[in-house]
Amino acid sequence: MTTTDTQTDAEATVRANDRSHVFHSWSAQGAIDPLPVAGGEGSVFWDYRGNRYLDFGAQLVNLNLGHQHPDLVAAIQEQAGRLATIQPAMANDVRGELARRIVEVAGESFQKVFFTNGGADANENAVRMARAFTGRRTVLSMYRSYHGNTTTAITLTGDPRRWANLPGDAAVTHFFGPYPYRSPFHSASPEEETQRALEHLEQVIVLEGASTIAAILLETIVGTNGVLVPPPGYLAGVRELCDRYGIVLIADEVMVGFGRTGEWFAFQGHDVTPDLITFAKGVNSGYVPLGGVVISAEIARFFDDRVFPGGLTYSGHPLACAAGVATFEVFERDGILAHVRDLGERVVAPTLAEWAERHPSVGDVRGAGLFWAVELVRDRETREPLVPFNAAGADAAPMAEFAAACKRAGLWPFTHFNRTHIAPPLVITEEELREGLAIIDRALDTTDAHAR
Numbered sequence: 001m002t003t004t005d006t007q008t009d010a011e012a013t014v015r016a017n018d019r020s021h022v023f024h025s026w027s028a029q030g031a032i033d034p035l036p037v038a039g040g041e042g043s044v045f046w047d048y049r050g051n052r053y054l055d056f057g058a059q060l061v062n063l064n065l066g067h068q069h070p071d072l073v074a075a076i077q078e079q080a081g082r083l084a085t086i087q088p089a090m091a092n093d094v095r096g097e098l099a100r101r102i103v104e105v106a107g108e109s110f111q112k113v114f115f116t117n118g119g120a121d122a123n124e125n126a127v128r129m130a131r132a133f134t135g136r137r138t139v140l141s142m143y144r145s146y147h148g149n150t151t152t153a154i155t156l157t158g159d160p161r162r163w164a165n166l167p168g169d170a171a172v173t174h175f176f177g178p179y180p181y182r183s184p185f186h187s188a189s190p191e192e193e194t195q196r197a198l199e200h201l202e203q204v205i206v207l208e209g210a211s212t213i214a215a216i217l218l219e220t221i222v223g224t225n226g227v228l229v230p231p232p233g234y235l236a237g238v239r240e241l242c243d244r245y246g247i248v249l250i251a252d253e254v255m256v257g258f259g260r261t262g263e264w265f266a267f268q269g270h271d272v273t274p275d276l277i278t279f280a281k282g283v284n285s286g287y288v289p290l291g292g293v294v295i296s297a298e299i300a301r302f303f304d305d306r307v308f309p310g311g312l313t314y315s316g317h318p319l320a321c322a323a324g325v326a327t328f329e330v331f332e333r334d335g336i337l338a339h340v341r342d343l344g345e346r347v348v349a350p351t352l353a354e355w356a357e358r359h360p361s362v363g364d365v366r367g368a369g370l371f372w373a374v375e376l377v378r379d380r381e382t383r384e385p386l387v388p389f390n391a392a393g394a395d396a397a398p399m400a401e402f403a404a405a406c407k408r409a410g411l412w413p414f415t416h417f418n419r420t421h422i423a424p425p426l427v428i429t430e431e432e433l434r435e436g437l438a439i440i441d442r443a444l445d446t447t448d449a450h451a452r
Helices: 003-021 070-082 093-106 119-134 151-156 160-165 190-208 234-245 297-302 318-334 336-358 393-408 430-448
Strands: 037-041 044-047 052-055 110-116 138-142 172-175 213-219 248-252 276-279 291-296 362-368 371-379 414-416 419-422
Touching (some): 003 037, 052 430, 110 119, 110 297, 119 213, 119 297, 138 151, 151 160, 190 213, 213 234, 234 248, 336 362, 336 371, 336 430, 393 430, 419 430
Parallel strands (some): 248 276
Antiparallel strands (some): 110 291, 362 371, 371 419, 414 419
């Protein structure tokens, strides 16, 4: 039997087991055909037929240090040989070391870390902390957001994934966040968008009853729902409203934390400090599931003599924390933050600006570091989206054509509604990045064909 035959047999087995026995998220099971993946390294993964793909979504924007990073793999192997697991009620060296490092980079306002299994339960527990700390119940979150698929997290989510999961947490209210390109406030400038968005938020606070609101939870930079970078002064304005009305500010950094924008946490680029930070994904590139809540000193003290009503069997799992400690070591040794800022400013930003000039289907580009969105339209003047909001089936065909063109050329894109996002592993080389951008550039010819 040849190597090709062996690979074909392996692929067939993987596909058969998957289709027969794996139940996939957010999918009609009969309508999907998942790609069997044989391996990966750095910014590339490949299938059993030898097709290689530049990973321009870093899987689910979590693979910050890329596939099979040797330092992370070695850390997990070493920890497994030394102490594979221990319950969270006991002290553990790598758990404590990772918490110390996270607090150190988060800033002097923060003191402790509560570890979770991922981003959704990080948001659940941050809300629980805020409610206990304030004695209030209501939590405000944005439309065009995603916060996870557990009960409170999915209710906080402001995109269509929430709809089928209602009713959920009854004490959640949504508000409009800033979106200069499609302003819900009819603003004419980013500054006006900030002013009007903050006026709207304050109206929501007053009408919902400021004395009932425990927290405002927002993605520092909205992720899957558009890479919406807050306009100047917006986050500082939200901070001021929270201070004025005694509301806890929770920054959801699950997608943008740990270097994605060129900062340890994205809020650090906006001159604002939240009370709680939720994280997951990039803390250890998802090599072992891990998330958490970074807790301000004030809120941490509140629980010194009060029981926190929550816990998880795998909170701060040693294998996950070992990979997290290794992540810090790689970031510091290899200058990952500076690498991300350099590539974002010198390569991505000017390339996308040039696309906006040349491609009639490119309506807007926005982002920071290695986290960008290209918003595609049928008409630049009216800003009609290339595909409708929440499009599926035939309505989504233009985006499907674009994605297929990328894959044929060796790039796996991250697409959502009428956008393609650029969020490769942070270890991507300049050569790989330029190659991937060139593939997308050519694939945009398919979307230009739908533009007027």
